[in-house]
Amino acid sequence: xxxxxxxxxxxxxxxxxxxxxxxxxxxxxAPYVDKLDAKLKALALSHNKIKVVKVIRGLKSxxxxxxxxINPNHLLKATHGSGWVLDFAEIKDLTAIKLILNSWNQxxxxxxxxxxxxxxxxxxxxxxxxxxTGKSGKAQDIKVHCIWGQPYFLLFRKDQNLRNYFDVLWxxxxxxxxxxxxxxxxxxxxxxxxxxxxxxxxxxIDLYMGTDGIYLGEFTFTPxxxxxxxxxxxxxxxxxxx
Numbered sequence: 001x002x003x004x005x006x007x008x009x010x011x012x013x014x015x016x017x018x019x020x021x022x023x024x025x026x027x028x029x030a031p032y033v034d035k036l037d038a039k040l041k042a043l044a045l046s047h048n049k050i051k052v053v054k055v056i057r058g059l060k061s062x063x064x065x066x067x068x069x070i071n072p073n074h075l076l077k078a079t080h081g082s083g084w085v086l087d088f089a090e091i092k093d094l095t096a097i098k099l100i101l102n103s104w105n106q107x108x109x110x111x112x113x114x115x116x117x118x119x120x121x122x123x124x125x126x127x128x129x130x131x132x133t134g135k136s137g138k139a140q141d142i143k144v145h146c147i148w149g150q151p152y153f154l155l156f157r158k159d160q161n162l163r164n165y166f167d168v169l170w171x172x173x174x175x176x177x178x179x180x181x182x183x184x185x186x187x188x189x190x191x192x193x194x195x196x197x198x199x200x201x202x203x204x205i206d207l208y209m210g211t212d213g214i215y216l217g218e219f220t221f222t223p224x225x226x227x228x229x230x231x232x233x234x235x236x237x238x239x240x241x242x
Contacts, residue, residue: 002201013235014145015228017242021202022112022222030117032203032219035079042216046195050207051215059122062101065094073127075137076101080118081108082218087137114221129211139208141217142189146197146205147242151190153234156180165234173234189214202242 003024009017031037039052056074059065065076070088076097078084084104091097101122108115130139143155156164158178165174168190170182183189192214193205206217229235 014239149198
């Protein structure tokens with residue numbers, strides 16, 4: 001999608017550009033944001049080279065949860081939101097689960113255009129066999145910012161509080177918050193991101209590193225609802241490339 005750029009576009013930071021970009025996203029982006037449809041899109045873009053997490057079953061409604069669904073090796077997710085995940089190892093009460101799902105049974109955002117066209121749905125999927133955490137339900141992710149189909153920098157996250165940012169040569173672009181080594185399959189990760197990001201001006205490709213390969217996490221067009229702001233050096237360096 002090409003969209004009209006303001007006259008000051010060349011001088012804007014990356015996060016400012018993401019905010020403008022987000023206002024022009026439309027229904028064509030919805031299948032990449034919908035968690036179930038995104039699996040099919042990723043398989044097509046990667047020529048079936050990326051792995052997608054196995055879906056156990058789709059729920060017919062927010063109340064369609066049964067005692068036999070409670071499996072500590074599975075997660076319960078919403079297709080139409082960000083962060084809407086329940087871990088059956090941590091919550092087992094059917095009434096509580098139904099109440100949470102019912103609270104999610106609405107459009108995720110009234111301001112993010114890419115979510116407005118997604119029908120609320122729920123599904124159960126397997127936990128990823130993560131190379132760092134096992135099947136804990138908290139798989140290690142790597143989030144790669146791509147501009148015009150080219151990966152430029154990434155977030156390697158240990159948990160919600162500890163985050164490292166690197167360029168595509170694995171050089172830190174912000175102060176490190178924890179010690180970590182470059183993944184052995186890093187070149188494959190970058191190659192996968194090139195394929196998945198090719199149709200878009202900007203997208204962050206979120207991946208999980210499994211014991212048996214690279215799994216799709218999601219396509220993220222407006223990180224933190226377009227409010228994510230990194231250091232000025234990072235924001236203006238990579239903003240200039242778009």
